[in-house]
Amino acid sequence: MRVLVVNAGSSSLKLSLLGDGDEELWAGSSLDAVPEAPAAIGHRVVHGGERFHAAVRLDAGVLAALRELTLLAPLHQPKSLAAIDAVSSRFPDVPAVACFDTAFHATLPEAAHTYALPAEWRSRYGVRRFGFHGLSHAYASRIAAASRVVTCHLGAGASLCAVRDGRSVDTSMGFTPLEGLVMATRSGSVDPGLLLWLQQHEGLTVDAMAEALEHSSGLLGLAGTADMRQVLSRSDPDAVLALDVYVHRLRAGIAAMAASLGGLDALVFTGGVGERAARVRAVACEGLGFLGVALDAALNESADGSADAEVSGDGSAIRVLVVRAREDLEIAAQTRAVLEDG
Numbered sequence: 001m002r003v004l005v006v007n008a009g010s011s012s013l014k015l016s017l018l019g020d021g022d023e024e025l026w027a028g029s030s031l032d033a034v035p036e037a038p039a040a041i042g043h044r045v046v047h048g049g050e051r052f053h054a055a056v057r058l059d060a061g062v063l064a065a066l067r068e069l070t071l072l073a074p075l076h077q078p079k080s081l082a083a084i085d086a087v088s089s090r091f092p093d094v095p096a097v098a099c100f101d102t103a104f105h106a107t108l109p110e111a112a113h114t115y116a117l118p119a120e121w122r123s124r125y126g127v128r129r130f131g132f133h134g135l136s137h138a139y140a141s142r143i144a145a146a147s148r149v150v151t152c153h154l155g156a157g158a159s160l161c162a163v164r165d166g167r168s169v170d171t172s173m174g175f176t177p178l179e180g181l182v183m184a185t186r187s188g189s190v191d192p193g194l195l196l197w198l199q200q201h202e203g204l205t206v207d208a209m210a211e212a213l214e215h216s217s218g219l220l221g222l223a224g225t226a227d228m229r230q231v232l233s234r235s236d237p238d239a240v241l242a243l244d245v246y247v248h249r250l251r252a253g254i255a256a257m258a259a260s261l262g263g264l265d266a267l268v269f270t271g272g273v274g275e276r277a278a279r280v281r282a283v284a285c286e287g288l289g290f291l292g293v294a295l296d297a298a299l300n301e302s303a304d305g306s307a308d309a310e311v312s313g314d315g316s317a318i319r320v321l322v323v324r325a326r327e328d329l330e331i332a333a334q335t336r337a338v339l340e341d342g
Contacts (some may be wrong), residue, residue, distance in 0.1 A: 003332040004038035008083035009076070018332045031090050041096040042335030043084055044135060044327060046076035048100035050126060055103065055334040058084065058096040066098065097335040104134030107167040112260065131171035136270060137161035139330040140323045143308060146266035150257040152250070153325070154280070155271035156184040156226070162257035170260035172253050178213055181253055182246045184226035187217035219246065228273045228280065247280065251287040264291055266319040275305030275322055285320065292317025
């Protein structure tokens with residue numbers, strides 16, 4: 001079944017046509033350039049809320065529900081919906097499936113997805129931890145083929161996931177993609193009391209706060225650049241601090257995920273930084289020896305994201321892998337499964 005995979009980001013549109021054997025027949029960003037009609041269409045949709053715990057065939061009812069979820073993902077959901085509308089106009093008779101970044105985390109136990117907040121907030125507003133990057137975490141953990149896996153999706157956005165026997169049991173992002181690790185321009189977790197203090201004593205508005213946390217923090221706020229490659233190429237104090245903060249949070253997060261699993265069999269790095277920044281992997285793993293993590297320096301340096309690679313060193317108690325981020329393959333697989341089952 002040929003599947004057109006549609007990945008609409010906050011500022012980009014990625015399209016790829018995959019053949020029956022998942023070979024890439026075409027890739028681009030313009031619907032007008034798609035060389036042939038697909039047999040099915042798979043859409044990446046960031047937020048499925050509490051309703052959608054698995055991929056689902058798109059129809060009028062599903063689309064209405066997705067529009068209602070826009071409030072939970074105001075940056076991404078409108079882009080996904082616009083892409084769905086555009087593709088359905090181009091291929092009105094081709095069945096389409098929505099594949100959710102939140103769905104993989106629907107298996108989080110209550111202890112992992114519940115915030116210690118007033119019961120009214122949780123019941124009235126549906127406040128809980130959703131988690132994101134689920135398509136990437138699902139694919140990477142499946143490639144690892146181990147019982148207890150921590151997957152590190154490190155890109156412009158970054159998150160961790162603890163996966164036991166193929167099921168997400170913990171993750172670093174929460175109600176929004178702001179929680180967790182330091183990212184390119186996002187802050188990651190900060191003391192909520194600090195944010196209240198800034199509002200109360202410095203007069204920061206909600207809009208100013210959101211803009212700063214989403215677009216002016218992370219590596220950009222620390223080093224003046226959101227590009228990890230530039231951070232790694234510099235030796236000035238700001239760049240050194242940015243890398244130290246980034247890795248400190250990453251190590252601590254990996255250890256926390258391992259604790260949620262009760263141990264670790266495999267550690268996976270994926271995403272642009274995870275695949276191509278050998279130094280980030282090396283420095284992060286240097287502090288994880290107590291978990292049995294050991295890298296082979298030469299293998300780690302040679303792993304550049306062009307292919308999946310194992311970079312474990314001799315005597316490592318766990319497998320350390322670099323896996324290409326292939327959300328397109330995960331979307332295609334989920335799309336075929338939905339249509340073949342129903």
